[in-house]
Amino acid sequence: xxxxxxxxxxxxxxxxxxxxxxxxxxxxxxxxxxxxxxxxxxxxxxxxxxxxxxxxxxxxxxxxxxxxxxxxxxxxxxxxxxxxxxxxxxxxxxxxxxxxxxxxxxxxxxxxxxxxxxxxxxxxxxxxxxxxxxxxxxxxxxxxxxxxxxxxxxxxxxxxxxxxxxxxxxxxxxxxxxxxxxxxxxxxxxxxxxxxxxxxxxxxxxxxxxxxxxxxxxxxxxxxxxxxxxxxxxxxxxxxxxxxxxxxxxxxxxxxxxxxxxxxxxxxxxxxxxxxxxxxxxxxxxxxxxxxxxxxxxxxxxxxxxxxxxxxxxxxxxxxxxx
Amino acid sequence: xxxxxxxxxxxxxxxxxxxxxxxxxxxxxxxxxxxxxxxxxxxxxxxxxxxxxxxxxxxxxxxxxxxxxxxxxxxxxxxxxxxxxxxxxxxxxxxxxxxxxxxxxxxxxxxxxxxxxxxxxxxxxxxxxxxxxxxxxxxxxxxxxxxxxxxxxxxxxxxxxxxxxxxxxxxxxxxxxxxxxxxxxxxxxxxxxxxxxxxxxxxxxxxxxxxxxxxxxxxxxxxxxxxxxxxxxxxxxxxxxxxxxxxxxxxxxxxxxxxxxxxxxxxxxxxxxxxxxxxxxxxxxxxxxxxxxxxxxxxxxxxxxxxxxxxxxxxxxxxxxxx
Numbered sequence: 001x002x003x004x005x006x007x008x009x010x011x012x013x014x015x016x017x018x019x020x021x022x023x024x025x026x027x028x029x030x031x032x033x034x035x036x037x038x039x040x041x042x043x044x045x046x047x048x049x050x051x052x053x054x055x056x057x058x059x060x061x062x063x064x065x066x067x068x069x070x071x072x073x074x075x076x077x078x079x080x081x082x083x084x085x086x087x088x089x090x091x092x093x094x095x096x097x098x099x100x101x102x103x104x105x106x107x108x109x110x111x112x113x114x115x116x117x118x119x120x121x122x123x124x125x126x127x128x129x130x131x132x133x134x135x136x137x138x139x140x141x142x143x144x145x146x147x148x149x150x151x152x153x154x155x156x157x158x159x160x161x162x163x164x165x166x167x168x169x170x171x172x173x174x175x176x177x178x179x180x181x182x183x184x185x186x187x188x189x190x191x192x193x194x195x196x197x198x199x200x201x202x203x204x205x206x207x208x209x210x211x212x213x214x215x216x217x218x219x220x221x222x223x224x225x226x227x228x229x230x231x232x233x234x235x236x237x238x239x240x241x242x243x244x245x246x247x248x249x250x251x252x253x254x255x256x257x258x259x260x261x262x263x264x265x266x267x268x269x270x271x272x273x274x275x276x277x278x279x280x281x282x283x284x285x286x287x288x289x290x291x292x293x294x295x296x297x298x299x300x301x302x303x304x305x306x307x308x309x310x311x312x313x314x315x316x317x318x319x320x321x322x323x
Numbered sequence: 324x325x326x327x328x329x330x331x332x333x334x335x336x337x338x339x340x341x342x343x344x345x346x347x348x349x350x351x352x353x354x355x356x357x358x359x360x361x362x363x364x365x366x367x368x369x370x371x372x373x374x375x376x377x378x379x380x381x382x383x384x385x386x387x388x389x390x391x392x393x394x395x396x397x398x399x400x401x402x403x404x405x406x407x408x409x410x411x412x413x414x415x416x417x418x419x420x421x422x423x424x425x426x427x428x429x430x431x432x433x434x435x436x437x438x439x440x441x442x443x444x445x446x447x448x449x450x451x452x453x454x455x456x457x458x459x460x461x462x463x464x465x466x467x468x469x470x471x472x473x474x475x476x477x478x479x480x481x482x483x484x485x486x487x488x489x490x491x492x493x494x495x496x497x498x499x500x501x502x503x504x505x506x507x508x509x510x511x512x513x514x515x516x517x518x519x520x521x522x523x524x525x526x527x528x529x530x531x532x533x534x535x536x537x538x539x540x541x542x543x544x545x546x547x548x549x550x551x552x553x554x555x556x557x558x559x560x561x562x563x564x565x566x567x568x569x570x571x572x573x574x575x576x577x578x579x580x581x582x583x584x585x586x587x588x589x590x591x592x593x594x595x596x597x598x599x600x601x602x603x604x605x606x607x608x609x610x611x612x613x614x615x616x617x618x619x620x621x622x623x624x625x626x627x628x629x630x631x632x633x634x635x636x637x638x639x640x641x642x643x644x645x646x
Contacts, residue, residue, distance in 0.1 A: 045426035110433060111436075112467070114407060115468070117440055117441070118461070121457075124459055125456035131449065133449075134445055138445050140438075141445060144435070144437050144441065144593075145349060148351050
């Protein structure tokens with residue numbers, strides 16, 4: 001995510017980094033080490049940035065100081081899900097860096113993830129209202145459901161686009177929606193405005209995840225910081241593959257590749273080749289555009305102009321990003 | 324835990340079971356299945372029972388209805404830690420039943436644990452005050468720290484009793500202390516009374532965990548519902564072994580067994596034999612007695628007589644339990 005998009009919250013994002021590094025310090029050195037590694041591994045900080053932007057939606061109110069703990073909690077939760085995902089996927093690298101599980105083992109990584117979840121709630125209890133806590137807790141439930149559905153459906157070539165959309169909504173879009181809504185709540189927006197921000201965040205999140213799934217089949221391993229074609233190899237059937245399974249002349253061959261539980265490099269490459277022989281990527285980008293249009297149209301007219309423009313720039317960017 | 328000890332909260336514990344089964348139901352069938360399995364696998368329900376008892380510490384107030392969600396949250400958190408522990412330990416059975424990881428795999432079990440943590444917070448946000456949320460979140464942090472310390476120290480024969488006590492405080496005693504304190508807060512007790520309940524819960528928890536560690540080296544596999552000598556086999560150095568490492572004439576042999584990362588059955592048996600050749604078990608039971616005396620003495624005189632008596636009965640029982 002280009003840092004320039006977040007000019008308005010640039011100072012807050014600098015504070016966020018300092019605070020993240022501070023809250024992951026524990027009397028137990030191994031927790032501090034893992035927490036520091038996860039924080040310094042970086043990331044787009046998209047969720048806290050959206051939260052912080054939306055928290056500035058009342059031009060007259062300066063919410064920065066009281067918004068920071070929730071921004072930290074949001075990123076801690078994201079970090080916790082990533083560290084657990086990497087354990088589950090047995091991933092060796094993320095963003096080009098060694099994963100916590102590869103470096104410290106599954107044992108410490110599962111517990112470090114639990115620690116980050118709990119730290120997030122410890123940090124904000126007492127500072128935000130209970131509705132906000134509930135939204136955050138329910139987003140975690142939703143993400144777990146999304147990941148479990150995804151796992152249940154691996155190596156299954158019969159998934160529909162509709163099932164895929166339900167899964168990525170739970171896995172990604174609900175959290176982006178919640179980040180925006182929580183920001184709006186911090187700014188004390190009206191229910192109508194909150195519903196509009198939820199729609200924006202949700203649509204942005206859907207576009208973001210579909211783009212992620214496109215990049216997995218189009219970008220190079222260097223761009224991704226992890227092996228390309230990784231989803232296919234793991235049996236995760238994403239939208240480009242679902243499209244190709246429905247439209248390719250070689251769909252039977254693709255179907256047999258998708259169901260292969262020990263996929264050789266050559267099979268991954270052939271699967272991608274079949275997919276690229278269809279209009280799958282084009283189709284997926286058209287769905288991304290639909291969601292981004294929806295996101296732009298959702299935005300409440302009442303937002304301060306510079307917030308609105310920034311949120312639109314973010315939507316534009318999600319359609320163009322290549323990593 | 325004998326059910327008769329909890330007569331006063333018997334009805335609440337029945338409600339607890341119904342509520343637990345209800346809150347683990349999700350639109351995602353696999354989550355409902357795992358949640359139902361974990362609930363029906365049973366357990367002593369010691370933490371929610373302590374919480375519910377302490378919540379009745381003001382004789383005049385009927386706290387049952389508003390206490391139930393927190394009791395459910397406490398047990399959900401306990402269940403979440405157990406399911407993650409079983410993933411980490413690659414355990415095949417718990418309480419004589421197949422573990423979630425053995426039945427559904429690590430992937431779904433890690434996520435189901437995360438789901439239970441989040442569900443606990445979702446359930447109580449809005450119903451309890453923020454201090455109570457913070458206490459609960461911090462207990463999870465503490466348990467993660469305890470487990471990580473334990474993992475760091477496996478196969479290490481140089482641990483001291485003091486290090487062992489710090490570790491079991493974080494792993495077990497802090498949560499029992501918090502369960503009592505949260506109950507006291509629900510009953511709106513004074514700060515002094517809360518401190519007394521914290522002392523009771525903490526001391527009871529220390530005694531409980533030392534007893535657990537004694538039983539691991541004295542009880543049969545049938546009694547435990549898991550293999551006996553399991554801690555030693557996994558390299559977890561508990562108090563009986565720490566004592567034997569300091570006092571046995573065969574301490575060098577025991578030391579070499581403790582550091583063995585692939586312990587054969589014969590080595591586990593020989594390790595236990597060396598330990599039983601010392602006064603380790605006697606010594607550990609004397610420490611249990613110390614903590615239980617402390618627990619009894621801590622109890623605030625202001626508690627209603629039947630609550631006080633039940634809490635004392637529980638302390639008596641912890642010193643006698645054999646499973």
